[in-house]
Amino acid sequence: MRATNELALLGLAATQVLAAPQQQTSLRGSVHAHAPAPHAWDDPESDTPLPLVVWHGLGDNYAAEGLQSVGELAEAAHPGTFVYYVRMDETAAADRTATFWGNVTEQVAKVCADLAAHPILSTAPAVDAVGFSQGGQFLRAYVERCNAPPVRSLVTFGSQHNGIVDYKACGPMDWLCKGAMALLHGNTFSAYVQGRLVPAQYFRDPADLAPYLEASNFLADINNERALKNKTYAANLASLTNFVLYMFADDTTVLPKETAWFEEVNGTETTPLRARDIYTEDWIGLRELDRKGGLKFETTPGDHMQLSEKVLNQTFADYFGPYGKKFGKGETMGEL
Numbered sequence: 001m002r003a004t005n006e007l008a009l010l011g012l013a014a015t016q017v018l019a020a021p022q023q024q025t026s027l028r029g030s031v032h033a034h035a036p037a038p039h040a041w042d043d044p045e046s047d048t049p050l051p052l053v054v055w056h057g058l059g060d061n062y063a064a065e066g067l068q069s070v071g072e073l074a075e076a077a078h079p080g081t082f083v084y085y086v087r088m089d090e091t092a093a094a095d096r097t098a099t100f101w102g103n104v105t106e107q108v109a110k111v112c113a114d115l116a117a118h119p120i121l122s123t124a125p126a127v128d129a130v131g132f133s134q135g136g137q138f139l140r141a142y143v144e145r146c147n148a149p150p151v152r153s154l155v156t157f158g159s160q161h162n163g164i165v166d167y168k169a170c171g172p173m174d175w176l177c178k179g180a181m182a183l184l185h186g187n188t189f190s191a192y193v194q195g196r197l198v199p200a201q202y203f204r205d206p207a208d209l210a211p212y213l214e215a216s217n218f219l220a221d222i223n224n225e226r227a228l229k230n231k232t233y234a235a236n237l238a239s240l241t242n243f244v245l246y247m248f249a250d251d252t253t254v255l256p257k258e259t260a261w262f263e264e265v266n267g268t269e270t271t272p273l274r275a276r277d278i279y280t281e282d283w284i285g286l287r288e289l290d291r292k293g294g295l296k297f298e299t300t301p302g303d304h305m306q307l308s309e310k311v312l313n314q315t316f317a318d319y320f321g322p323y324g325k326k327f328g329k330g331e332t333m334g335e336l
């Protein structure tokens, strides 16, 4: 297995290790070699693990080594796991560009179509999913809007579920990232920026909600913050078995880091999810999920995406694996 520092490459401003096309093919080939036969899950005794869907973060790409090593760990934890890496394009460079540029509504719709048409994923009774950084809220959108195949356990690491007021740190030479950030601080809520710049579509300033509620192309919709609530979103999210929200304890990249737990931070005060309308009025099914014991709040040390192999191993052991796996009630966040 690869070293921990390579796992830290996932996410914003990562130094990209782009695999050569030849290598990408062989990596995917090796995963396909473990693909279960169709209907392997029909047998209740089957210990065939559910497929795993992985959505990478800003500045990363589906073929990157750090990401692939996460898939390899999942495969090692539950041999036979078919791992699918979400991509906007088969070309790694174009897939990376799409983490900065694009209309997230269209990106999520593409993933819905890709998963529903996938020969293995579409025959599974369910899939598990892990989203890194923005990939986490995008996978949540997949669940809310489509969820076919349905997700059983959704794990998000350092995701921006309640939006961001800022992103820190682009690599010094990362002009793609810098260009995007400059635009983010310009006309965030213009139709031009909302339709094209990915991070702008989950920008949310609690001190200035009006333009957000008016124009947010993604987050205000997926969080059901507008007057008209979409009941499908809540029903689908509540249908998860586990929704595991990891916050990086020392995250200095995502502002505020508490967005990973759906908390609202307005500069002076932090409001926990359970005290917010989105929860108490159950706009998106989180309260129902919590009632079932399916909502898990976790912290892991380190800065944004400094993921340890130990935490990944534990997560895979706890939440992924065979369809027939039993889950305890688990702890919910006692100390909020």
Ligand SMILES: *[C@@H]1O[C@H](CO)[C@@H](O)[C@H](O)[C@H]1NC(C)=O
Binding pocket: 144, 145, 146, 230, 231, 232, 233
């Ligand atoms: C709610 O979301 C579902 C799933 O995306 C969609 O089919 C439906 O049209 C939406 N309903 C409303 C009222 O927007």
Ligand SMILES: *[C@@H]1O[C@H](CO)[C@@H](O)[C@H](O)[C@H]1NC(C)=O
Binding pocket: 103, 104, 105, 106, 191, 192, 194, 195, 196, 217
């Ligand atoms: C994003 O794409 C959707 C679907 O094509 C479209 O309806 C919407 O207007 C687009 N958003 C913006 C802000 O351009």
Ligand SMILES: *[C@@H]1O[C@H](CO)[C@@H](O)[C@H](O)[C@H]1NC(C)=O
Binding pocket: 207, 266, 267, 268, 269
């Ligand atoms: C934060 O929220 C509290 C309570 O609602 C309010 O008193 C305070 O003025 C807010 N601060 C900012 C900077 O908006």
Ligand SMILES: *[C@@H]1O[C@H](CO)[C@@H](O)[C@H](O)[C@H]1NC(C)=O
Binding pocket: 001, 073, 076, 077, 309, 310, 313
């Ligand atoms: C994680 O699991 C893999 C095999 O599944 C093992 O080789 C590796 O040593 C584990 N790492 C840690 C830090 O426990």
